[in-house]
Amino acid sequence: MELCTLTALELGGMIRRGEVSPREAARAALDRMAGEQPRNNAFITTLDEKAVLEQAEAVERRLAAGEALSPLAGVPMGLKDNICTRGVKTSCASRILGEFAPPYDATLAERLRDAGGVLLGKLNMDEFAMGSTSETSWYGPARNPWDLERVPGGSSGGAAAAVAAGECWYAVGSDTGGSIRQPASYCGVTGMKPTYGTVSRYGLIAYASSLDQMGPIARSAADCAAVLDLVMGRDRRDGTSLDAPCGRLLEGLTGDIRGLRVGLPADCFGEGLEGEVRDAVLAAAGVLRERGAVVEECALPIMKYVVPAYYIIASAEASSNLSRFDGVKYGWRAEGYEDLTGLYNKTRTEGFGPEVKRRILLGTFVLSAGYYDAYYKKALQVKAAIKRAYDTAFERYDLLLTPVAPSTAPRLGESLGDPLKMYLSDIYTVPLNLAGLPGLSMPCGFDSKGMPIGAQLIGPALGEAKVLGAAHAFQLETDYHKKAPAGKEAE
Template identity: 60%
Template sequence: MEIMELTALELGREIKKKEVSVREAAQAFLTRIAQTDKVLNSFVTVEEEQVLQRADEVQSALDGGASLGPLAGVPAAVKDNICTEGIKTTCSSRILYNFIPPYSAQAVLQMQKQGAVILGKTNMDEFAMGSTTETSAFGPTKNPWNTEHVPGGSSGGSCVAVAACEAPYALGSDTGGSIRQPSSFCGVTGLKPTYGTVSRYGLIAYGSSLDQIGPIAKDISDCAAILEMIASYDPKDSTSVKRADCDFTAALTDDVKGMRIGIPTDYFGEGLEEEVKQAVLQVAEVLRQKGAVVEEFPLSLVDYAIPAYYVIASAEASSNLARFDGVKYGYRASAYDGLHGMYKKSRSEGFGEEVKRRIMLGSFVLSSGYYDAYYLKALRTKALIRRAFDAAFEKYDVILAPASPGTAPKLGQSLGDPLKMYLGDIYTISANLAGLPGVSVPCRVDQNGLPIGVQMLGNCFMEKKIIRAAYAFEQARGRWQAPPQAQRKFEKETVSASADDMQRKEKEMRSASAKDVWKTEVKTVSASAGKAVD
């Protein structure tokens, strides 16, 4: 099998046996990215030289007998809202187009401690706000199963990188389904851990009470191994949880005998595509045949999760994104009037439409006079949703559900009606409100050739149960195939479209080089008006 087709753990074993060198592995994926990314646009930044240099470092460490983890030397992609020291981190936003973090996120440090080689940074919806990866300032990412379709979002770039064999695994982040939904659309396995399991230090904040970093890979074994590596108690994240049960790979057993699985009947109503419904029920049947006890039950409150989420997430976003003001990093407008004018201009030009929409809504619901009616009401609803899950998990070990009401929509069909796009998050959003772990596992391909993911949710800290259920299902399903297009090299596909994208990407970068423009501006102002600007 080719290097690119191996799972992360398989590749790690080959590297350990010295069948493949770390540089060879890195080079294979860099070559792959060079071939495919013109079309897919899943990466924002790839620093080839740094990658190869790091690969050699890890190789020397391995040769020197360093005891690194099972993924030592295996390349990885990282979502572009997770800080990487010395590597540009943009959140796919113009406002951070040139930001080079002086430090790495704790999750990245955890990976590097065990010998990870970071290939590059992946495209995403701007500031993780979106469900299609179309709100990126660097152009949309394409779904490798059919490049006319979106990959989902917001971790679209990370999911495409794994699906199209551009990276063996990737980190994503999940605030309302941003790991699970694109994993479902791209036919990869993506896990959102219990809130507090992976440090948020260095994750550029969107909705701090909901954000969580998690793994995206080819199968659940990889996800368990990656999570084992990145989970840590971190004093730098005040919501970090001390856990003693982070040996997630111990749960990789083909045994669901007696496991109680609940299917929420209220997830199977209007709006769910028939093929998705059948796919999920088939997974339930597979687990039942393996000895699980499967039951339907009413979860309740399902329709209240999305409105509560958008109040809370937008409120937190409006506060978190206040730090982008054109002073400390990123984009600064070239012409403005005074300090406040500079803040406003820089933000208005630097943020995209969806981000501004959420900042406005968030500022509104937090403003005096509306705070109680909207913000506190949403937090009270969150408490009720949490209680509904508490009741459900008294009866069930795992909740089985769709990850999304349908498969990946076509490009250009979602952004026109934001509210409709938000409704697509109905099956994933509650897990973030309640802090629950959840995983999306590919289960079949629909009649249009697009993958369908099944979602498994567990109670807080019960990752092992969903890992066990996912593993048992995978054993019955067999190895998941890469998209048919990924077997080919993408070269013949829509070259004109991709050329357009590349041009736009370059243009964006150039037009956004505000640093120099600002300096010119200073000179002009001082010369013409004789004013000091310090």
């Protein structure tokens, strides 16, 4: 049995029973990474062997001492490269941060370490999380393990690729407009964005502060529940974190969804959606129906406004958040400037990539005098209308089921030449960030090219238990989440 084919919980169970040591698990991950990393470029920074094994040995000592650790203690994992890790390079896949190594850990990184997580390294992504393909990285594109000529999605593409390739058993990404769910769909793994505010953003380098949220990418919904149990909860260092009931998601996965009301928004199954994707998602609805859920078509007419509203708001916040990167305080600094203004201009011109510059310019424009009311203020009004539309839908339904993306993973280079097409690919995912809702992508089939297809379950605010429960029930009936590239299956 190859350890890399196990789910995170399966490996964690073997570690707790003494069948596998944390050191053996770490060694298996390192060996796997040595073979896969040159192919898929999933990691930007990998910790050296000594550092990884020292973490594993520390977990071994804690277990031997009888310390009660999490179900994932000793399980190797990766973090997206915009999540701060003390003393470990955190670059946001951008030249402008250079070799920046934060002097502190993100709250999420702290909680995973305290629970016995073993960090392997920092995962590739679109620069500053701006993109849907993981091709805008300064460190080169990540590649989809199912087809190395295709993208893994973005911006958390490295996280999804690493889990799909068996390099780590789970990863944590960030999701501003679908950046966990879409790459999970493209790579045939499970990814979840929780309710805004349930996971502390302290230590997450911001793209759009009102939309960003961190969440897990793993093989199964149960794995995602286990990770969320560890990282959710109030954090005094993050003023946007919620003081709301969190945790105990894993123990709530009974598989019983009888009577659950699931809506299928007709507005998400129309023009622009590939037929194979539509058929796979509707087939997933049929599986939920067979498990006892009540599934019926509904309307969500607000969908046509979500993409423009999202890109106006996200770009406006990005133009403000990224103003801190100027070559003075930290990170990379250009040479050959004459004065302070020249330093700013040259550093930002050379340090940011084309997509980041595009969004900074758009954001600066919509916030400028004379255009604020015409664009940004209207986008905020649309955001409020989107939230009301979902609230209305959840008065009737417990969950909504939609596609994750209009198509399966495109080939490398196809999207970069047409940014508008790339933006439109986010149509099914961005509404959840605007409304602050939880959503999960789960594998539900394959297209004729053998590429994975994902279905998206959407819940009301703080409805993580419902979302994960439905996904778990679906995965009890199907084996799509057990499939792996190159014909290998999880056991």
